[in-house]
Amino acid sequence: MQNIHLLLVDDEDDFRNTLAKRLIKKGISPLQAENGEKALAILENKRVDVVVLDVKMPGMDGIAVLGHIKEKYPKTEVIFLTGHAATQDGVEGIKTGAFDYLSKPIEFEHLFGKIKQAYEKIKREEEKFEEAEFRKYMEEQMMTTERLASLGTLAAGVAHEINNPLAIINESAGWLKLILSKQEMAGIPRKKDFEKALDKIEKGVERAKRITVQLLGFAKKDDSVFAEVDLVELAEEAVHLVKREATNKDIQIVREIAPDTGTIWSDAYQFRQVLINLLTNAIYATDAGGRITVILEAVGDTVKLTVRDNGQGIPKENMKKIFEPFFSTKPPSEGTGLGLFVTRGIVEKLCGTIDVESRLGDGTSFYVNLPRYCKIKEDLDQDERIRFLDRLANKSKSTP
Numbered sequence: 001m002q003n004i005h006l007l008l009v010d011d012e013d014d015f016r017n018t019l020a021k022r023l024i025k026k027g028i029s030p031l032q033a034e035n036g037e038k039a040l041a042i043l044e045n046k047r048v049d050v051v052v053l054d055v056k057m058p059g060m061d062g063i064a065v066l067g068h069i070k071e072k073y074p075k076t077e078v079i080f081l082t083g084h085a086a087t088q089d090g091v092e093g094i095k096t097g098a099f100d101y102l103s104k105p106i107e108f109e110h111l112f113g114k115i116k117q118a119y120e121k122i123k124r125e126e127e128k129f130e131e132a133e134f135r136k137y138m139e140e141q142m143m144t145t146e147r148l149a150s151l152g153t154l155a156a157g158v159a160h161e162i163n164n165p166l167a168i169i170n171e172s173a174g175w176l177k178l179i180l181s182k183q184e185m186a187g188i189p190r191k192k193d194f195e196k197a198l199d200k201i202e203k204g205v206e207r208a209k210r211i212t213v214q215l216l217g218f219a220k221k222d223d224s225v226f227a228e229v230d231l232v233e234l235a236e237e238a239v240h241l242v243k244r245e246a247t248n249k250d251i252q253i254v255r256e257i258a259p260d261t262g263t264i265w266s267d268a269y270q271f272r273q274v275l276i277n278l279l280t281n282a283i284y285a286t287d288a289g290g291r292i293t294v295i296l297e298a299v300g301d302t303v304k305l306t307v308r309d310n311g312q313g314i315p316k317e318n319m320k321k322i323f324e325p326f327f328s329t330k331p332p333s334e335g336t337g338l339g340l341f342v343t344r345g346i347v348e349k350l351c352g353t354i355d356v357e358s359r360l361g362d363g364t365s366f367y368v369n370l371p372r373y374c375k376i377k378e379d380l381d382q383d384e385r386i387r388f389l390d391r392l393a394n395k396s397k398s399t400p
Contacts, residue, residue, distance in 0.1 A: 004119045005047050006030040009039040009065065010054040010081065019052075022108050028115075036060030040068055043076070050118045051078045052111070055093065055101075063092060070097040075125070077118035081106065166205050173201045207269065226374065229268045231261050231296055231303060238275035239294065242283060250288045253279070258297040265373040270346045277343045278307040278366050285364060286311035302352075305368040314358040322356065350374055 006023065008030045010016040020030050031046060033039040035057055042048070051069060055062035066078050080093040080101035093101055099118045102111060177198050179185060188194075239253050246253050275294075282292045286309045295306035314322060321327045325341040347354045351374035358364040 004028055004115070005049045006115065007033065007039060007042060007048045007051045009033045009036065009051060009057070011035060011057045012054075019108070019111075023112075026112060036062070036065035039065055043069065043073055048073070048076055049122055050115055051076060052115070053078050053080055055080055055082045063096065066093055066096050066098055075122065077122060079111070079114050079118060163209060166208055170202060170205045173198050173205070207272075225269065226265060226267055228263050229266050229271060230263050232257055234268060234272055235275065235294055235296055238272050238279060241276060242279045245280070246283050246292070249283060249286070251283055251286050251290050251292060253292045253294065256293060256295045260298045261296045261303060262298065264303055264370055266350050266370060270350060271370075274343050274346050274368060275305070275307070277339045281339060282307055282309040282311065282364070285309055299369070302369050302371050305370070306365055308363065308365040310363040313360040313362055314356070314364055315360060319356070319358065
């Protein structure tokens with residue numbers, strides 16, 4: 001009862017103040033109002049669980065106040081106080097939604113008991129709501145688990161079917177590189193362009209293999225390859241990979257990279273996947289002629305990546321759902337609802353955090369914070385790791 005938020009509304013000051021003093025002795029410190037208008041003003045700014053409300057007051061009477069309370073604050077319970085000659089008002093109040101009514105002069109213990117009952121009703125309703133919400137959440141989690149399990153079963157077959165042609169592509173690219181390296185091919189026109197294209201094919205094959213595991217399997221937790229990652233180079237590569245898609249929509253991608261961004265100890269493949277996922281989402285959400293900004297900056301011992309667009313923005317009701325698996329606002333043919341779910345998983349695996357800010361019509365910003373060094377792996381090349389940590393330490397010493 002000490003946690004109850006109570007409001008006393010009565011135009012008789014002596015009666016109201018006496019009642020408040022006795023309630024304080026019981027551990028309840030009530031708010032007070034001498035008329036309906038002031039009571040409604042308090043309700044706009046303060047949380048109130050129970051209102052003890054006099055029916056007959058100058059100006060707005062209790063019935064009118066009750067109507068406003070039930071319309072704007074349906075969870076607030078109201079106990080009416082009536083005169084002996086106005087018991088019909090109390091009955092009318094219960095019909096309007098009051099918890100109960102008492103006739104003046106009242107017995108304090110009787111009133112206190114009614115306040116307690118009203119508060120207990122509120123708590124029961126809250127518990128029922130929380131139980132219903134928890135049950136709904138658990139049902140959704142069970143459905144998600146089942147779908148992920150089905151996806152995991154499917155993944156093995158899909159990965160096998162995809163990796164087979166990828167292996168052929170990779171082998172063919174290697175064979176072509178071998179041919180280009182022969183002496184008789186030294187003078188062919190645009191040889192460097194061919195070599196560059198073959199390098200892209202090999203990188204694309206490797207990336208496709210990893211995407212297969214990440215998007216479909218998402219099961220192998222220990223296959224990361226941690227090394228020193230040049231963030232500027234990685235950002236440029238990710239932007240290049242989505243450039244055609246952005247150009248087709250006439251969207252400009254701007255890079256704002258702080259000169260002290262430097263390098264981090266992380267998994268380049270997975271960090272690239274985070275960047276590509278965020279950029280792809282931004283392109284989808286941005287209208288033609290829009291703008292996407294990729295920001296990289298050093299913040300203490302961490303690096304902050306921001307992907308900001310001036311697109312449609314995310315509705316408030318979707319903000320808590322966007323990282324859930326299978327949640328997507330895209331048509332089924334355009335999205336699986338796994339992109340941001342996978343992105344968050346990768347970021348957390350890389351010892352980082354991801355946050356989002358959005359306003360409808362103003363665009364969306366995703367913030368990824370990663371430490372300079374992630375301690376997730378213990379089987380890394382010891383000498384290489386020590387060299388990287390030494391460089392970090394020396395850089396910290398040289399920074400004023």
